[in-house]
Amino acid sequence: MASIIFTDCPMMLRPFHLKGRNGAFLPRSCVVKLSLPTTASGRGCTLSIRSSSPPSAIVIDGKAEAKKIRDEIKTEVSRMKESIGVVPGLAVILVGENEESATYVRNKKKACDSVGIQSFELLLPEYSSEEEVLKSVSGFNNDPCVHGILVQLPLPSHMDEQNILNAVRIEKDVDGFNPLNIGRLAMRGREPLFVPCTPKGCIELLHRYNIGIKGKRAVVIGRSNIVGMPAALLLQREDATVSIIHSRTNNPEEITRQADILISAVGKPNMVRxxxxxxxxxxxxxxxxxxxxxxxxxxxxLVGDVCYEEACRVASAITPVPAGVGPMTIAMLLSNTLTSAKRIHNFFQ
Amino acid sequence: MASIIFTDCPMMLRPFHLKGRNGAFLPRSCVVKLSLPTTASGRGCTLSIRSSSPPSAIVIDGKAEAKKIRDEIKTEVSRMKESIGVVPGLAVILVGENEESATYVRNKKKACDSVGIQSFELLLPEYSSEEEVLKSVSGFNNDPCVHGILVQLPLPSHMDEQNILNAVRIEKDVDGFNPLNIGRLAMRGREPLFVPCTPKGCIELLHRYNIGIKGKRAVVIGRSNIVGMPAALLLQREDATVSIIHSRTNNPEEITRQADILISAVGKPNMVRxxxxxxxxxxxxxxxxxxxxxxxxxxxxLVGDVCYEEACRVASAITPVPAGVGPMTIAMLLSNTLTSAKRIHNFFQ
Known part of the structure; x- marks a missing residue:
């Protein structure tokens, strides 16, 4: 039986930003061994409830929706180029030779290529100084061809990550992680320049499947800066009544059972039964x-937080893992880059 | 019987910032007439439950705690003056001749005087231009004697409130309403320069009464930028499991009944039965x-959101209205001003 004790694990989720449609690449550290009994399908959780019920949930096809979004972005990028001669550009700074990070950067480049967004990659050696990285960030901040900047994490340990991330101009912070963006997301009457990609992808899936949010009870499991917390803020902006569960929550299942919408972003395989x-x-x-x-x-x-085999018999709709939220994240990154270019060039036709 | 439909009413709460120990001044628009049956004590709600139970809740004495905090601040202000010759300063900009606003400003001045904080008041005529107000903000931003700046709201309608509030240097934003501060409050691993005064006062009361927050179920009613939302973020920072109720929430009482800690910041007299x-x-x-x-x-x-007569028979502890949270707000404003002066002058002895 899976333990119900879990941890907040934001870093684990970072790879989501980097997962292309052509398959996930996950760091070796993400490989875990489950003690759960496996089912015939190998999903890793037993059908402890409603075992006689057939799967009834609609499968929310993130891969298909992400494809549609990328097609829409491709059309917009072309239209922008034809109208005003501007091509949106995304810059990625990679410090060091981390193999996983290099793969993520490659995937981003592929995704950009597929929709006509120009990509800029800057590879700096592991031993670069913080000042050198800051100088590169500054260069992209001032480069009119660049509309979005990502600094690939993790950075080498001798650098101050916050310092470097804060150096990215807020108008080009397509990750949406700048505290000013998060503050605007939290405040009524304010608008963030960018919404973080993974939670934005979650809400986009709800919208595209016509799932009402207003007035619904929503529960978010996990309070990471990159998924759980902004997801909760987004749900609240859409007038859901939100509860946030985390590693210090007692009896989380009592709260999740009240949720009309449940978003889980923890990284504990099959935790949600x-x-x-x-x-x-x-x-x-x-x-x-x-x-x-x-x-x-x-x-x-690849296994999600939710025991799919059980959940698909109880829920009305569910995202699979993989091909659920993952593909949406990169689509939202492309969308944020396009939005940024449009805003910078006043292209609102 | 009170309606359970309520609205988010952030502006109503603004007067809290201005309420001195010498009594509340509330705008005429805040006077409402209740259709609730009144009790002998005139509290305005009936004892519909546990009518035979005696009041058993500890009364959380905000007035007494605020007094202690002001005494602590007074001592610190003296020590700072003696050690480095610096006196913390709070500047308030008032535009127009709104009588209520003028009273708030007077109350702030009195509070500053009582602890030895220097206060600066700038009264600008109603017909001032936005540029003139911005120039004044800029003046205080650059004044080394000023460590905190408040722009008294509401501003005349021909001015862009956000624009003016955003002009206050974040290092002097003692209200804590700058989106950058709110973003840092929301993010794990980040620290806001200032925490908004009213929610800070709520948490301070819990701390001073040794009420544990970690692992508790906390429910916040209201999601205003100045109280509800930052209160929820603060509770989450302290490891509570937080739910936020608002005007779109169905059956809020089902959620409040799960709360170990309930903070209500709506402005509907006796709504919480x-x-x-x-x-x-x-x-x-x-x-x-x-x-x-x-x-x-x-x-x-003066009546709070909570039907006190009923609540004090069910709760283990409760803040009264008045003399609960109100006095804490101004104490926290003084505390933020002291903190700002200490930070600016590196006074951490």
Whole structure:
């Protein structure tokens, strides 16, 4: 049986930003071994409830929606180029030779290429000084061809990550992690310049599936800066009544059972069991981890926070893992870059 | 019977910032007439539950705690003056001749005087231009004797309030309403320069009464930028599991009944009935409104969001209205001004 004790694990979720449509690349550290009994399908959780019920939930197809969004972005990028001769540009700064990070950067480049966004990559050696990185950030801040800047994390330990992230001009902070953006997201009557990509993708999926948010009880599991916290703020902006569960919450299942909409962003495979879910709820599963599975082609499979086999028999709609929230994150990054270019060049036709 | 439909009413709460120990001054627009049956004590709500129970809740004495805090601040201000010759300074800009605003400003001045903080008041005529106000803000931004700046709201309608508030240097934003401060409050691993005064006062009361927050279920009613939202963020920072109720919430009483800690900041007299409260809960009532009462000395009385007569028989601790949260707000404003002066002058002895 899975433990119900969990941790807030924001860094684990960072790879989401980097997952392209062509498949996920996850760091070795994300491979965990579950002690849960596995089912025939290898999903890793048993059908402890409603075992006789057939799967009834609509599967929210993040991959298909992300594809549609990318097509829309591609059209807009072309239109912008034809109208005013401007091509949106995304710059990524990578410090060091971390293999995983390099893969993420490659995936971003591919995604940009696929929609016509220009990508700029700056690879700096591991031993670069903080000043050198800041200088590069400053260069992109002032480069009129660049409309979005990402500094690939993690940075080498001798650098002050906050200092470097804060140096990114807020008008180009397509990650949406600048505290000024988060503050505007939290405040009524204020508008953030950018909304963080993964939570934005979650809400976009709800919208695209016509799932009402206003007046609904929403529960977010996890309070990370990059997913849980901004997801809660977004849901509140849409007039949901929001509760946030985290590692210090006692009996989280008592709260999740009240949720009409449940977003989980923790990184504990199969933590959310069928019994945690209110019948008819909508489930957005942001968690993703590799779980060892000798029967799988690569010796592992990707598992979300939610025990899918159980949840799909209780929920009314659910995102799968993979191909749920993941593909939406990169689509939202492209969307934020396009938005930035439009704003900078006053292209609102 | 009171309606359970309520609105988010942030502006109503603004007067809290201005309420001195010498009594509240509330705008005429805050005087409401309740249709609730009144009790002998004139509190305005009936004892619909546990009518035979005696009041058992500890009364959280905000007035006494605020007095202690002001005494602590006074000592610190003296020590700072003696050690480095610096006197903390608070500047208030008042535009126009709104009588209520003028009273608030006077109350602030009195509070500053009582602890030895220097106060600066700038009164500008109603017909001033936005540029003139911005110039004044800029003057205080650059004045080394000023460590905190407040722009008295509301501003005349021909001015852009956000624009003027944003002009206050974040290092002197003792109100804590700058989006950058709110963003830092929301983010794990970040620290706001200032925490908004009223929610800070609520948490301070919990601390001073040794009421544990970590792991508790906390419910905040109201999501205003100045109280509800930052109160929820503060509770989450202290590891409570937080739910936020607002005007779009269905059956709010179902959620409040789960709260170990309930903070209400709406401005609907007696909205929270005894039946909304979990036995043993701690209640912080931020709401305050004048309610017509011919039997009261001035023809009105001040009433909170919570039906006190009922709540004090169910809760384990409760703030009264007045003399609960109100006096803490001004104490926190003084505290923020002292903190600002210490930070600016590196006085951390």
């Amino acid at each position: 069928g019994s945690w879910i209110k019948p008819g709820a909508v489930i957005i599963d942001v968690g993703i981890k590799r779980v060892e599975d000798p029967s799988a082609p690569h010796g592992y499979r | 005894g039946s909304w409260i979990k036995p043993g809960a701690v209640i912080i009532d931020v709401g305050i409104k004048r309610v017509e009462d011919p039997s009261a000395p001035h023809g009105y009385r």
